[in-house]
Amino acid sequence: MTVWSRLRPYVMVAPSIAVFSIFFIYPIFYMIFLSFYNWDFINPVKEFVGFNNFVEMFQNSEFLQVLTNSLNYTILSVSLSIVISLGLAMWLNREGAWYGFVQGALFSPHIISLVSVSLVWMWLMDPKFGLLNAILEMFGMQKLDWLSSPDSSLLSLVLVAVWKGVGYNALIFIAGLQSIPKDMYEASALDEANRWRTFYKITLPMLSPTLFFLIIINLIGSFQVFETIAIMTNGGPVNSTNTLVFYIYEYGFRYFKIGYASAAGVVLLLVVGLLTLVYFKLLSRRVHYQ
Amino acid sequence: MKKIGSILLATTLALTLTACGSSNSSANQEVTPSGSGSTGSAKKPIEITYWYSWGDKIAENNENLVKMFNESQDEVIVKAEYQGSYADQHSKAQAAFAAGNAPEVWQNEIASVGIFAESGMTQELTAFVEKDQMDMKDFIPGLMGNSYVNDKLYALPYLRSTPILYLNRTMIKEAGLDPAGPKNWQEFEEYARKLTIKDQRYGISMPIDIWYYEGFVRQSGGTMISEDGKSAAFNNATGIDPVKLWLKMKDEGIMNIGTTDDAGAQAKTDFHNQRSAMMFSSTADLTNNMKVAEEQGFELGTTFMPANHTYGVPTGGANLVMTSGLSPEKQEAAWKFIKWMTSKEQTIYASSYTGYLPSRVSAVESDEMKKLYEEKPLFKVAVDQLEYAGPRPMQKVYPEIAKIIKDEILRAVVDSSITAEAAVSEAAKKADALLNK
Numbered sequence: 001m002t003v004w005s006r007l008r009p010y011v012m013v014a015p016s017i018a019v020f021s022i023f024f025i026y027p028i029f030y031m032i033f034l035s036f037y038n039w040d041f042i043n044p045v046k047e048f049v050g051f052n053n054f055v056e057m058f059q060n061s062e063f064l065q066v067l068t069n070s071l072n073y074t075i076l077s078v079s080l081s082i083v084i085s086l087g088l089a090m091w092l093n094r095e096g097a098w099y100g101f102v103q104g105a106l107f108s109p110h111i112i113s114l115v116s117v118s119l120v121w122m123w124l125m126d127p128k129f130g131l132l133n134a135i136l137e138m139f140g141m142q143k144l145d146w147l148s149s150p151d152s153s154l155l156s157l158v159l160v161a162v163w164k165g166v167g168y169n170a171l172i173f174i175a176g177l178q179s180i181p182k183d184m185y186e187a188s189a190l191d192e193a194n195r196w197r198t199f200y201k202i203t204l205p206m207l208s209p210t211l212f213f214l215i216i217i218n219l220i221g222s223f224q225v226f227e228t229i230a231i232m233t234n235g236g237p238v239n240s241t242n243t244l245v246f247y248i249y250e251y252g253f254r255y256f257k258i259g260y261a262s263a264a265g266v267v268l269l270l271v272v273g274l275l276t277l278v279y280f281k282l283l284s285r286r287v288h289y290q
Numbered sequence: 291m292k293k294i295g296s297i298l299l300a301t302t303l304a305l306t307l308t309a310c311g312s313s314n315s316s317a318n319q320e321v322t323p324s325g326s327g328s329t330g331s332a333k334k335p336i337e338i339t340y341w342y343s344w345g346d347k348i349a350e351n352n353e354n355l356v357k358m359f360n361e362s363q364d365e366v367i368v369k370a371e372y373q374g375s376y377a378d379q380h381s382k383a384q385a386a387f388a389a390g391n392a393p394e395v396w397q398n399e400i401a402s403v404g405i406f407a408e409s410g411m412t413q414e415l416t417a418f419v420e421k422d423q424m425d426m427k428d429f430i431p432g433l434m435g436n437s438y439v440n441d442k443l444y445a446l447p448y449l450r451s452t453p454i455l456y457l458n459r460t461m462i463k464e465a466g467l468d469p470a471g472p473k474n475w476q477e478f479e480e481y482a483r484k485l486t487i488k489d490q491r492y493g494i495s496m497p498i499d500i501w502y503y504e505g506f507v508r509q510s511g512g513t514m515i516s517e518d519g520k521s522a523a524f525n526n527a528t529g530i531d532p533v534k535l536w537l538k539m540k541d542e543g544i545m546n547i548g549t550t551d552d553a554g555a556q557a558k559t560d561f562h563n564q565r566s567a568m569m570f571s572s573t574a575d576l577t578n579n580m581k582v583a584e585e586q587g588f589e590l591g592t593t594f595m596p597a598n599h600t601y602g603v604p605t606g607g608a609n610l611v612m613t614s615g616l617s618p619e620k621q622e623a624a625w626k627f628i629k630w631m632t633s634k635e636q637t638i639y640a641s642s643y644t645g646y647l648p649s650r651v652s653a654v655e656s657d658e659m660k661k662l663y664e665e666k667p668l669f670k671v672a673v674d675q676l677e678y679a680g681p682r683p684m685q686k687v688y689p690e691i692a693k694i695i696k697d698e699i700l701r702a703v704v705d706s707s708i709t710a711e712a713a714v715s716e717a718a719k720k721a722d723a724l725l726n727k
Contacts, residue, residue, distance in 0.1 A: 040405075040409045040686075041384055041385075041387075041388050041409075042387060042388065042409040042410055042411050043410060044410075122550075122552065147550045147551075148548070148549045148550045149549065149704060150704055232551065233550070233551045234551040236549070236550070236551050236697070236700070237549040237550065237551075237700050237704060238697050238700050238701045238704065239697060253381035253384065253385075254377060254380075254381065254689055254690075255687070255689055255690045256384065256405060256409070
């Protein structure tokens with residue numbers, strides 16, 4: 001009986017641990033293992049090459065561009081998305097049919113499949129016949145190249161990501177805003193604090209757990225962007241939108257270099273792991289939990 | 291307030307769902323079972339799976355043939371499954387093979403035959419051919435260059451193509467040009483110039499595509515990879531001249547070079563909507579282009595890709611392969627299917643249904659095809675052009691090299707400070723590094 005009561009928790013968590021091990025832990029270690037080999041997935045012989053894949057990767061100018069692209073994409077899309085959705089949340093956090101409608105409209109991109117979204121945006125961004133350029137022209141502005149130029153292609157993808165993500169972020173922010181006790185605002189109103197001060201001293205600190213959560217999931221999500229790239233650009237033109245996950249896919253499943261792809265996967269793992277760690281270490285101390 | 295929001299959500303959802311539902315491909319039309327005699331064995335039929343790529347007419351052709359095969363005998367049942375583009379099919383097959391459930395029969399884009407044969411994913415077919423005493427000489431020799439790997443047979447020609455030059459003859463006649471189309475690069479340039487109407491239409495709209503580049507290099511008398519497979523062979527006039535021509539025509543505004551990922555589809559749309567007068571595309575698009583031309587009310591023409599020093603095109607399309615490591619029964623079943631699919635009657639059916647090349651000499655010379663060529667001479671252009679066709683490179687690293695070449699040429703397209711020479715030599719340098727590893 002006592003044995004059972006001791007064992008019981010382990011038995012209870014065993015299924016989820018098993019799933020976790022098979023689909024997360026094992027693949028991670030297998031990937032790290034593969035990154036030291038040359039292998040095409042099929043051939044029974046794996047050729048051990050030590051750190052060669054990593055050396056080759058960091059000497060490859062294409063890979064360095066891919067890393068820069070990923071960083072630029074992540075920083076731009078996360079910061080834009082967070083700032084815009086916070087602004088929207090502050091504006092939408094009130095009663096009224098109109099605000100409910102806007103909130104619904106903003107949230108709707110979140111539930112549409114990313115594949116359809118990508119296809120529609122490709123039409124909108126068509127440099128010659130797309131709606132966006134037609135609108136720009138109507139207002140007498142210069143047409144943009146959108147996806148067809150390496151200078152603007154990554155920004156165009158950021159635009160899609162922000163449009164897609166803002167609604168969800170705003171929704172979470174609104175929930176966060178509504179949980180801030182009203183009496184704090186009443187107190188600051190009595191003290192005649194201006195709006196900026198109220199925002200900086202009350203709203204932001206009280207919202208910090210939400211902000212922290214959103215920044216982390218947005219960061220990780222952005223670093224793993226794949227669908228929009230696979231559908232809209234395939235990494236082009238001239239590698240300007242090739243990011244880490246797409247690069248891994250390209251090498252693993254198009255060029256059949258699974259060792260090299262695994263090495264890139266290890267880099268992705270390290271970057272995402274490091275980001276999370278930095279956030280938990282540094283920022284969690286400044287996050288205010290009630 | 292909440293109501294409006296949820297109505298909105300529901301509408302969006304409904305719209306998304308209908309949009310997805312309407313894209314199902316239509317298949318199984320015009321089935322004419324061919325009676326190749328069934329044996330009355332009471333054995334349970336063996337089931338095998340067959341993967342194919344591409345939709346529309348090509349998918350219909352695949353589904354129809356499989357249905358005909360299933361009805362023609364009762365020993366083997368083939369299940370046909372659509373798998374997207376060639377690249378999609380290849381990566382899925384690779385993953386499926388690693389997991390031990392690859393399809394028994396599938397397609398190899400011809401440049402990929404080498405990769406899969408060398409990695410041991412596909413079955414050598416020599417023994418089957420010898421056992422059945424199949425007449426290999428009946429396959430058109432120009433199409434066999436991507437069937438042998440290290441002198442062993444791994445794949446049989448199935449849906450094969452070459453690029454051809456499609457023409458809008460209505461526009462060409464309006465411009466007072468010879469409706470036969472341009473014969474060489476000078477004429478090609480001249481045609482494009484005269485057919486361009488500023489801000490309204492281009493002479494030609496095209497993507498930077500490795501397949502067309504291989505053609506232009508061949509027309510200049512060059513090849514992509516050296517004989518020994520150890521170095522790039524295009525870093526000279528044969529590889530630079532094509533890029534020079536493209537850049538010149540693009541700068542003059544008579545050629546529209548798409549830089550987006552869907553540039554290939556864009557070029558087709560431009561041609562279909564009469565925003566361009568010419569386009570390079572596969573013969574496989576022939577029946578579809580004929581249909582569009584009729585709907586849009588213009589006269590369609592086809593001709594060889596223009597010559598530089600000589601005519602020249604790469605071949606393309608897919609060969610059929612068998613997965614390695616199957617049980618003897620499955621091997622027999624798979625072979626039976628491959629043999630049937632690549633035989634004379636079926637190649638005639640596939641060719642007239644889609645515009646793909648007939649892959650057998652006996653098919654080209656058959657009465658059915660002769661009659662078709664008489665009625666619709668456009669079908670014949672690609673067959674005649676085969677005389678100048680060659681195989682595609684099959685090196686394991688070629689897909690990577692193809693991407694490098696495309697990227698370097700595109701770099702020169704978007705950045706006018708990069709010359710054709712610089713772009714090609716950079717691509718060759720990177721290709722050499724890959725080939726020498």
